[in-house]
Amino acid sequence: MKYMDLKKIDGGYDAYYVRITNESNGFHKPEVLFLGSPHGDETVGTIGLYWTVKWIMEKIDEGDEWIKWLVDNREIYIEVSHNPYGFDNHQRWDYNEWDLNREADYNWQGYNSELWGSVNGKILYSFINDHAIRIATDFHGGTRMLLYPWASTHENIEAKSPFSGKKYDYAPPDFYFYHTACLRVGEYMGNFGGKLDESNIGTIPSTIGYKAPGCLADWGYGGNVVKNPSEDEFVNDEIFGNYDGCGIMWVSPEMSRIKDPPEWQFGDEKNGYISEVIRFVLHQTDLAQPYIRWVYPENNSFAIDNVKVEWQVYGCLTVDETYITYSFCKNFSNATKGEIHNDYEGKYRGGTYWDGKTWREEIKIPEGADEIYIQA
Structure with a gap:
């Protein structure tokens, strides 16, 4: 320039x-x-x-x-x-x-x-x-x-x-x-x-x-x-x-x-x-912008019965709220919202990667489902 x-x-x-x-x-x-x-x-x-x-x-x-x-x-x-x-x-x-x-x-x-x-x-x-x-x-x-x-x-x-x-x-x-x-x-x-x-x-x-x-x-x-x-x-x-x-x-x-x-x-x-x-x-x-990074599992992973997911929040000082949504269809139709994690709501700091926090949730896979799509 x-x-x-x-x-x-x-x-x-x-x-x-x-x-x-x-x-x-x-x-x-x-x-x-x-x-x-x-x-x-x-x-x-x-x-x-x-x-x-x-x-x-x-x-x-x-x-x-x-x-x-x-x-x-x-x-x-x-x-x-x-x-x-x-x-x-x-x-x-x-x-x-x-x-x-x-x-x-x-x-x-x-x-x-x-x-x-x-x-x-x-x-x-x-x-x-x-x-x-x-x-x-x-x-x-x-x-x-x-x-x-x-x-x-x-x-x-x-x-x-x-x-x-x-x-x-x-x-x-x-x-x-x-x-x-x-x-x-x-x-x-x-x-x-x-x-x-x-x-x-x-x-x-x-x-x-x-x-x-x-x-x-x-x-x-x-x-x-x-x-x-x-x-x-x-x-x-x-x-x-x-x-x-x-x-x-x-x-x-x-x-x-x-x-x-x-x-x-x-x-x-x-x-x-x-x-x-x-x-x-x-x-x-x-710190320029909040974002999510998955800890576990990797994309295209194989699981039986239940899926355990872990993620971390970056780019911010506190996590007022974080949750996952998931669907068994690629187009995310009929998506389900997971638990709302708001442990640090109203606080000045907490819940981020920098605080050593990893968020976890377990999803039960229904019979007949062969794929799951997850967003955080």
């Missing part, structure tokens, strides 16, 4: 957006986006995403069924480095000494930046306007946290954690989804860089201790003022037009307390910071 009217990134760089998907399945699939570090000297995200691409390709070659399913049913976009000049020159800023995480068009206040001044930023907002990204991330370093909007607005909006009762100000409308999702991905990522829990997961000022006006996360989440008119005072849509692609669940991980950790700490696909970036990408890619 090329934006021909845009020049190279200052310093002479191209911006590479890597697309990982099965193109033979078309392109009407949930889209996710991961940005290598906007601050060039915060290296874990950039290096981790490079190895994430390699790892996904290797897993496809190895025949990993779940990774193949994700590639078949998602469009994964990775900008390996959002600030290649800063990365190469070991500095926070870009070539112009601008902060690429303060130039976004949401409550922009001119801190070390011009409003969408960089080519990097122009490409990003053009890309997002041309896509329907559901989940996005920009990686950071210098502390250990998972951060989400808001970063500088709605200071007086408070919310309480449904798990601990801890209060957070600057709370977004989707606070409970954000908070629950970040706690879960924090558990899954592991503790190599330090534990991630309610002591270091939350809204940006409440957690890191300062405001970040013009940051990418707030713009990606709140920049569509047609759908979110209450945010219009913070967005210059009169200049740039409406950002139709915004409304994204955007999380900003602070991966490592050291901005540029020593090489040995990066590790590999199983240990170290690289493994944590891979796990984060997998969790967020999965």
Whole structure:
């Protein structure tokens, strides 16, 4: 994908957006986006995403069924480095000494930046306007946290954690989804860089201790003022037009307390910071849309008397309700609805693959039936 009217990134760089998907399945699939570090000297995200691409390709070659399913049913976009000049020159800023995480068009206040001044930023907002990204991330370093909007607005909006009762100000409308999702991905990522829990997961000022006006996360989440008119005072849509692609669940991980950790700490696909970036990408890619995967039996299996079925629910935080329907006719006529499983209805989390939950049911095969068709 090329934006021909845009020049190279200052310093002479191209911006590479890597697309990982099965193109033979078309392109009407949930889209996710991961940005290598906007601050060039915060290296874990950039290096981790490079190895994430390699790892996904290797897993496809190895025949990993779940990774193949994700590639078949998602469009994964990775900008390996959002600030290649800063990365190469070991500095926070870009070539112009601008902060690429303060130039976004949401409550922009001119801190070390011009409003969408960089080519990097122009490409990003053009890309997002041309896509329907559901989940996005920009990686950071210098502390250990998972951060989400808001970063500088709605200071007086408070919310309480449904798990601990801890209060957070600057709370977004989707606070409970954000908070629950970040706690879960924090558990899954592991503790190599330090534990991630309610002591270091939350809204940006409440957690890191300062405001970040013009940051990418707030713009990606709140920049569509047609759908979110209450945010219009913070967005210059009169200049740039409406950002139709915004409304994204955007999380900003602070991966490592050291901005540029020593090489040995990066590790590999199983240990170290690289493994944590891979796990984060997998969790967020999965979360883009709910889906079901069968555990048992396989398609075209043989059974006598009764059929035992097992399935898992992915792509969500809680399973309010799940059930199977089955028929002894291929056209699903006279289908029967199985037991309704609503153990986690009204809860914030539970019942998913990520919680280790497998749903089970047994179906009695009537005499004379030789085929059964099942949906979940």
